[in-house]
């Protein structure tokens with residue numbers, strides 16, 4: 031086991047060697063209903079900013095403690111302080127960042143939708159950094175920390191195609207790339223061991239959806255280019271510790287692009303020059319097919335020798351379902367995946383963050399508090415199941 035490593039600024043992700051499979055969360059965890067209520071009360075003036083901060087700190091402390099109990103080699107604050115995975119760079123409220131509610135981002139399978147914030151004032155600047163959350167959590171735990179960050183592709187949707195007056199779209203994208211790269215660098219400086227980019231719009235881009243004018247294979251290529259521009263701003267060691275997460279979305283226990291075929295996405299996805307990928311798989315109809323597609327693409331990369339072959343953490347738990355995966359099921363899934371993906375390139379994760387948005391009812395779970403208990407139980411099973419798979423694969427290799 032990787033075990034506890036002393037805190038402090040760790041620049042690289044130090045992957046385990048041999049058949050020991052790494053495991054890490056994607057990012058978010060359901061916020062306790064008391065915190066969700068506190069945020070709404072603060073918005074209507076019933077709670078002061080100081081009282082809200084106390085509620086957030088309590089949720090972060092509880093998250094770090096419960097994460098440690100799962101035995102996870104990397105922990106995170108579960109994004110307890112954030113409104114959502116995508117809006118944190120805009121500041122604590124839409125108003126702070128000079129933005130307004132924009133077009134629909136995604137329509138989920140259950141019919142609800144989320145909108146994209148839209149930049150109302152140029153230029154674009156980060157008003158909140160993920161690195162600030164890392165710095166605060168760094169003081170609260172000695173375990174290695176993992177931090178999720180916004181994808182530049184998501185931010186790219188926040189300004190009209192024609193730009194904003196004199197502020198051209200190219201100016202805007204240059205500011206987005208610079209801001210994202212700075213956020214990632216600062217996460218490492220603040221003591222994150224690994225940082226992953228939430229690329230939920232990758233799969234969404236391939237959906238046939240007239241409501242998303244930015245969708246289509248060409249849009250996907252543009253998204254990938256933007257992420258590569260951010261990665262190019264990092265050192266080799268930092269890039270090796272940066273992952274890219276792909277998923278069909280998760281909000282109100284519902285997905286937005288589960289109908290898109292992975293065979294279209296995976297070859298494109300691996301054009302991103304990240305050190306590793308976090309690939310949703312457990313909630314696919316055929317998880318074996320995901321491992322096969324990934325394995326084939328990794329072999330292709332190896333043969334062409336174009337770049338360092340990335341590591342792939344496969345999702346082994348489904349955050350939209352309250353049904354618990356057992357450690358043995360997870361072990362079997364990973365051992366099966368190792369038929370297609372070499373063990374030294376394989377690892378595990380959750381299919382998605384457990385709650386990318388702060389206000390989330392988790393209807394299939396009944397309540398966010400129960401969903402939170404379920405999430406920690408799923409993480410503990412993932413950690414244990416991954417350990418069992420590592421032992422089995424090591425036994426076979428010996």
Ligand SMILES: [Zn+2]
Pocket residue numbers: 056230275276277278279280381382383
């Ligand atoms: Zn996700």
